[in-house]
Amino acid sequence: MKGTIPILRLGGTLLATIPTELRDRVAQDFQDDILTALEERGGARGVVIDISGVETVDTYVARVLADTGRMAKLMGARTVLVGMRPEVAATLVRMGYSMEGVLTALNAAEGLALLRRRAR
Amino acid sequence: MDPRIDHRRYMKTLRLDEAELRARRAFFELTDEDLARLAALRPFAERVTDAIVDDFYKLILSQPETKKFFPDEAAVRRVKKTQREYFLGLFVGRCDLAYVEDRLRVGAAHDRIGLQPKWYLGAYRKYMQLICDHLFAELKDAGNVRDAFESIEKLVYFDAALAVDVYVAAKIEALERHQAAIRELSTPVIRVHDRVLLLPLIGAIDSHRAEQIMDSVLLKVSEAQARCIIIDIAGVPVVDTKVADSLVKTTAAVRLLGAEVILTGITAQVARTIVQLGVDISTMHTQSSLSEGIELALTFVGKSIQAAKRSRSPNRSGEAKSGKRA
Numbered sequence: 001m002k003g004t005i006p007i008l009r010l011g012g013t014l015l016a017t018i019p020t021e022l023r024d025r026v027a028q029d030f031q032d033d034i035l036t037a038l039e040e041r042g043g044a045r046g047v048v049i050d051i052s053g054v055e056t057v058d059t060y061v062a063r064v065l066a067d068t069g070r071m072a073k074l075m076g077a078r079t080v081l082v083g084m085r086p087e088v089a090a091t092l093v094r095m096g097y098s099m100e101g102v103l104t105a106l107n108a109a110e111g112l113a114l115l116r117r118r119a120r
Numbered sequence: 121m122d123p124r125i126d127h128r129r130y131m132k133t134l135r136l137d138e139a140e141l142r143a144r145r146a147f148f149e150l151t152d153e154d155l156a157r158l159a160a161l162r163p164f165a166e167r168v169t170d171a172i173v174d175d176f177y178k179l180i181l182s183q184p185e186t187k188k189f190f191p192d193e194a195a196v197r198r199v200k201k202t203q204r205e206y207f208l209g210l211f212v213g214r215c216d217l218a219y220v221e222d223r224l225r226v227g228a229a230h231d232r233i234g235l236q237p238k239w240y241l242g243a244y245r246k247y248m249q250l251i252c253d254h255l256f257a258e259l260k261d262a263g264n265v266r267d268a269f270e271s272i273e274k275l276v277y278f279d280a281a282l283a284v285d286v287y288v289a290a291k292i293e294a295l296e297r298h299q300a301a302i303r304e305l306s307t308p309v310i311r312v313h314d315r316v317l318l319l320p321l322i323g324a325i326d327s328h329r330a331e332q333i334m335d336s337v338l339l340k341v342s343e344a345q346a347r348c349i350i351i352d353i354a355g356v357p358v359v360d361t362k363v364a365d366s367l368v369k370t371t372a373a374v375r376l377l378g379a380e381v382i383l384t385g386i387t388a389q390v391a392r393t394i395v396q397l398g399v400d401i402s403t404m405h406t407q408s409s410l411s412e413g414i415e416l417a418l419t420f421v422g423k424s425i426q427a428a429k430r431s432r433s434p435n436r437s438g439e440a441k442s443g444k445r446a
Contacts, residue, residue, distance in 0.1 A: 081376075084376050089373040093334075093369045098369075098372035100400075
């Protein structure tokens with residue numbers, strides 16, 4: 001673990017909750033940690049990233065999160081971003097950044113349910 | 121709103137703090153010397169108050185437009201008393217925040233009764249004339265009159281500016297209230313089913329309203345933890361590329377929350393516009409009619425509309441029932 005964001009494992013799913021503010025450095029470490037976790041703790045099929053506490057997201061952090069999802073997919077796991085705040089969504093879209101290809105859900109429970117449906 | 125605290129609110133709205141007071145006094149060139157001179161004129165003011173106030177109300181009561189604010193003798197007596205206090209207030213020799221607050225009360229009272237600035241600015245003119253006349257009669261020396269008049273004039277203009285500022289601030293507040301009401305009315309989000317919302321859009325959409333729609337949709341979806349929101353644009357007369365673009369953006373933003381937008385009421389012209397925009401429509405849910413949109417929305421929450429069995433409920437033709445996820 002390089003970063004400060006704990007990554008839990010629930011069965012075949014990794015679950016991480018991002019704190020209030022996600023700085024560039026922390027975001028990068030988080031990406032490394034997720035990928036390392038997928039590598040080391042084999043068999044994870046899904047990643048749920050809870051960003052409900054995050055109040056602001058710039059395009060860099062948004063890209064790191066979206067990239068993390070794409071990289072995880074290459075390693076055989078689907079990523080769901082859950083709990084994005086309305087103002088964060090509005091800002092991202094207004095900046096022309098709609099994170100195509102990223103799965104989203106309203107909350108962690110829905111995210112897990114979405115992964116289960118996908119796995120079927 | 122309690123009228124007694126009205127004017128205090130304006131202290132905040134107009135940002136009337138020590139710095140603002142200093143800036144205003146500097147601009148009106150209202151110096152401590154002026155205030156000292158006004159304080160020295162206090163005995164004069166006390167002698168002439170009644171005469172000035174009586175003459176002042178002769179003008180006001182002679183015009184039907186201004187007379188209507190004072191329906192009876194009692195009202196006239198009341199305002200004359202207030203007016204005497206106001207007049208003597210000019211000759212206290214201080215101009216601090218407490219003074220400003222007191223003057224704001226005048227503006228707030230005028231706004232409450234709907235007295236427009238033209239009347240009180242006109243009334244201030246009469247005031248100045250009456251004061252000038254009495255100053256000449258009292259002081260005789262032209263130089264002294266000029267000095268005294270100048271100091272009074274500065275403070276009276278200072279007061280008038282406050283009154284006008286309150287008037288404008290009150291109008292802006294009213295406008296803001298109306299805008300908030302319009303905002304609320306322009307995006308009526310309705311809950312049609314558990315976790316299914318509907319936003320029927322009616323009327324023209326400009327870029328300002330488009331922004332509001334996006335913010336309001338995101339907020340409501342998040343609050344209700346809705347799985348999907350149907351946006352019906354059948355009532356929107358013109359869907360140009362800007363409106364189409366904003367709808368596409370709203371759709372993308374809602375998806376970021378983890379929910380879906382279903383656009384309904386798509387006419388041939390709207391379909392054309394959206395395709396011409398070159399938007400990726402592969403991920404958009406659209407239906408031509410609202411009823412189809414509702415059917416699609418229900419599938420998102422694992423429900424479907426089924427025909428009721430005739431024998432069991434003869435009076436009901438259709439009802440949402442739990443069914444298999446579509």
